[in-house]
Amino acid sequence: MSGRTVTISQVAKHAGVAVSTVSYVLSGKRTISADTRRRVLDSISALGYHPNAGARALASKRSNVIALVLPLRAGMHVPVLMRFASAVVTAARRFDHDVLLLTADEGTEGIRRVAASALVDALVLMDVELDDRRVPLLRELAEPSVLIGFPAEPAGLTCVDLDFAAAGARCVDHLAERGHEEIALLGAPSVVYERGTGFARRTREGFVEAVAAHGLQGVALPCEDTFDEVYETVRGLLLDRPGLSGLVVHNEAAVGHVLAALRQLDRRVPHDVAVVAICPDDVAERASPPLSSVLIPAEEVGREAVRLVMDKLEGRAVPDSTLLTPLLAVRAST
Amino acid sequence: MSGRTVTISQVAKHAGVAVSTVSYVLSGKRTISADTRRRVLDSISALGYHPNAGARALASKRSNVIALVLPLRAGMHVPVLMRFASAVVTAARRFDHDVLLLTADEGTEGIRRVAASALVDALVLMDVELDDRRVPLLRELAEPSVLIGFPAEPAGLTCVDLDFAAAGARCVDHLAERGHEEIALLGAPSVVYERGTGFARRTREGFVEAVAAHGLQGVALPCEDTFDEVYETVRGLLLDRPGLSGLVVHNEAAVGHVLAALRQLDRRVPHDVAVVAICPDDVAERASPPLSSVLIPAEEVGREAVRLVMDKLEGRAVPDSTLLTPLLAVRAST
DNA sequence: GCCGGTCGTCGAAGCGCTTCGACACTCTCA
DNA sequence: TGAGAGTGTCGAAGCGCTTCGACGACCGGC
Numbered sequence: 001m002s003g004r005t006v007t008i009s010q011v012a013k014h015a016g017v018a019v020s021t022v023s024y025v026l027s028g029k030r031t032i033s034a035d036t037r038r039r040v041l042d043s044i045s046a047l048g049y050h051p052n053a054g055a056r057a058l059a060s061k062r063s064n065v066i067a068l069v070l071p072l073r074a075g076m077h078v079p080v081l082m083r084f085a086s087a088v089v090t091a092a093r094r095f096d097h098d099v100l101l102l103t104a105d106e107g108t109e110g111i112r113r114v115a116a117s118a119l120v121d122a123l124v125l126m127d128v129e130l131d132d133r134r135v136p137l138l139r140e141l142a143e144p145s146v147l148i149g150f151p152a153e154p155a156g157l158t159c160v161d162l163d164f165a166a167a168g169a170r171c172v173d174h175l176a177e178r179g180h181e182e183i184a185l186l187g188a189p190s191v192v193y194e195r196g197t198g199f200a201r202r203t204r205e206g207f208v209e210a211v212a213a214h215g216l217q218g219v220a221l222p223c224e225d226t227f228d229e230v231y232e233t234v235r236g237l238l239l240d241r242p243g244l245s246g247l248v249v250h251n252e253a254a255v256g257h258v259l260a261a262l263r264q265l266d267r268r269v270p271h272d273v274a275v276v277a278i279c280p281d282d283v284a285e286r287a288s289p290p291l292s293s294v295l296i297p298a299e300e301v302g303r304e305a306v307r308l309v310m311d312k313l314e315g316r317a318v319p320d321s322t323l324l325t326p327l328l329a330v331r332a333s334t
Numbered sequence: 335m336s337g338r339t340v341t342i343s344q345v346a347k348h349a350g351v352a353v354s355t356v357s358y359v360l361s362g363k364r365t366i367s368a369d370t371r372r373r374v375l376d377s378i379s380a381l382g383y384h385p386n387a388g389a390r391a392l393a394s395k396r397s398n399v400i401a402l403v404l405p406l407r408a409g410m411h412v413p414v415l416m417r418f419a420s421a422v423v424t425a426a427r428r429f430d431h432d433v434l435l436l437t438a439d440e441g442t443e444g445i446r447r448v449a450a451s452a453l454v455d456a457l458v459l460m461d462v463e464l465d466d467r468r469v470p471l472l473r474e475l476a477e478p479s480v481l482i483g484f485p486a487e488p489a490g491l492t493c494v495d496l497d498f499a500a501a502g503a504r505c506v507d508h509l510a511e512r513g514h515e516e517i518a519l520l521g522a523p524s525v526v527y528e529r530g531t532g533f534a535r536r537t538r539e540g541f542v543e544a545v546a547a548h549g550l551q552g553v554a555l556p557c558e559d560t561f562d563e564v565y566e567t568v569r570g571l572l573l574d575r576p577g578l579s580g581l582v583v584h585n586e587a588a589v590g591h592v593l594a595a596l597r598q599l600d601r602r603v604p605h606d607v608a609v610v611a612i613c614p615d616d617v618a619e620r621a622s623p624p625l626s627s628v629l630i631p632a633e634e635v636g637r638e639a640v641r642l643v644m645d646k647l648e649g650r651a652v653p654d655s656t657l658l659t660p661l662l663a664v665r666a667s668t
Numbered sequence: 669g670c671c672g673g674t675c676g677t678c679g680a681a682g683c684g685c686t687t688c689g690a691c692a693c694t695c696t697c698a
Numbered sequence: 699t700g701a702g703a704g705t706g707t708c709g710a711a712g713c714g715c716t717t718c719g720a721c722g723a724c725c726g727g728c
Binding site: 353354393 | 685
Binding site: 017018019020021024030031032033036055057058059060061 | 705706707708709710712713714715
């Protein structure tokens with residue numbers, strides 16, 4: 001379409017207007033007559049004009065880019081993270097923003113760098129720990145930020161997440177309704193609890209409280225990712241607690257192993273043991289049998305995080321804490 | 335450290351030099367005396383100066399950002415993609431570049447947009463199909479690009495990937511050395527073959543040719559991701575071919591299911607059936623038993639892609655095609 | 669002691685955009 | 699009929715940086 005990169009002044013000349021008029025057509029910050037707007041828009045598409053991002057950022061002090069900080073650490077289930085990431089990218093585009101990907105390798109220095117250099121306007125952080133090194137930095141940054149997950153001290157921050165305590169409780173409610181009296185939670189790998197990752201602990205708390213509220217017998221165990229370890233955990237559990245008839249699994253990577261272990265131990269699902277999972281829908285549906293599950297609404301969380309960060313960019317007030325209500329889908333496993 | 339964003343002219347004033355001198359200290363494009371350099375560097379850290387990315391991009395016509403185009407499609411194993419992505423980010427940082435994340439939702443329009451707006455200097459594309467819609471666009475783009483994977487017509491493009499044909503052949507060699515005479519390949523889900531994704535087909539070709547070269551009996555089948563489907567595939571395979579004693583699995587998501595199915599069908603690994611996988615090392619090590627495998631060198635591929643794209647940015651000549659040699663790690667499954 | 673050649677530094681001209689103030693019009697309504 | 703209040707458009711001043719050409723200061727060679 002073009003000789004080489006097209007600038008706004010070429011568009012202005014082509015349309016017979018001033019440069020500023022073209023700018024106002026694009027931004028809508030001043031009223032432009034329908035006739036002029038049309039001419040400008042025609043010239044833009046005739047020349048194939050795309051505003052230069054650097055020049056725009058320099059003049060407007062907005063880069064229209066947000067940073068997505070994605071640690072990629074041990075014990076995290078990567079497909080789930082990617083669904084968040086993908087949702088964030090899609091949602092950001094709706095607000096005409098792009099997404100810069102930051103991994104943990106650089107630590108806090110990377111966050112400081114992209115913020116200080118005005119490469120990004122705002123930040124979305126994932127996989128937040130209870131005691132997260134990045135949190136103090138966020139407080140001193142001028143750029144707005146939103147956390148997916150909750151640190152121990154969330155005051156003054158904007159956080160969004162699934163209500164994992166309610167999710168854990170919801171699973172217990174469901175098993176209680178089905179008449180199960182002795183149940184167990186198989187959670188994240190122990191390293192995740194030790195690190196103090198919020199969602200693992202909150203699920204466990206919700207589970208424990210709901211077990212007490214219903215007057216059930218219940219135990220919560222961490223659960224590793226390899227088949228052999230899962231097998232041993234499940235086997236030990238069934239030996240120790242012959243009356244056990246319900247299982248809550250909150251570990252995407254282990255779900256398949258749990259089902260394989262039960263098969264191998266001659267326990268039928270749901271006849272001998274009912275299983276309810278907290279995991280993405282596709283994992284639950286793909287399992288055999290398909291699992292009753294509380295889904296992790298990655299798309300919704302990502303979208304919500306972007307909405308919040310855009311609100312903050314526009315100076316609108318936002319709630320400190322956004323908890324999404326868990327929904328239980330009943331399938332063949334309970 | 336600062337009142338509000340620090341500019342280069344504040345640094346210049348603080349150090350008692352001209353703005354251009356500060357710029358040359360930072361870029362190293364002209365010689366600067368050790369004494370002056372030291373004063374400038376001191377001022378920079380005293381003031382906490384970070385160059386403004388937009389201004390820099392505008393003046394230098396380089397954004398120091400590369401785009402990572404990541405489709406996130408059905409049948410792709412996400413953790414593997416993420417390892418590529420993570421490697422690309424890390425490698426890009428070594429060259430002082432950041433990474434903008436583009437997903438497929440926007441299609442080719444997103445690529446055109448970030449290139450035309452000078453948001454990025456170059457592109458790295460992942461998960462390339464044999465007949466990829468993005469390829470024609472890349473050819474007409476001024477910005478250099480590198481593909482991870484090969485399209486059907488790679489002339490004039492720069493592509494890098496594991497040599498999957500050699501990987502498939504290497505697995506066959508290994509099984510042949512162990513004395514197996516009837517073997518099978520369980521590959522990607524059929525949708526991946528139908529889409530014409532290069533790596534799946536190339537593995538199969540390498541497998542088929544090596545089978546012929548060794549004078550073995552061999553069959554190549556697609557393989558879905560769910561346990562039930564994998565179970566049926568494996569069961570059917572063992573029924574049809576009683577003499578089968580070796581399996582090559584090229585499907586990260588199905589590896590665990592294959593092992594579970596063999597367990598359930600009372601086949602011992604490696605005693606009754608030897609299994610060799612093409613998958614990341616951590617998946618192979620975590621399996622039970624640990625799998626002999628050709629690893630997918632995600633880190634190396636990502637690093638190489640970034641190195642190539644940087645070379646192109648600097649105007650250096652690069653090879654059209656870079657194939658990484660597969661390495662087989664022998665573990666307990668063969 | 670003068671000439672050509674680095675070396676180290678400076679000033680100024682942009683890069684392509686946004687935004688502010690100004691200005692010429694056209695409507696109202698007193 | 700003229701003051702006041704919009705409309706729609708323009709010109710120019712930056713935004714913070716890189717880079718080009720210029721220019722002293724100093725060097726060695728004759």
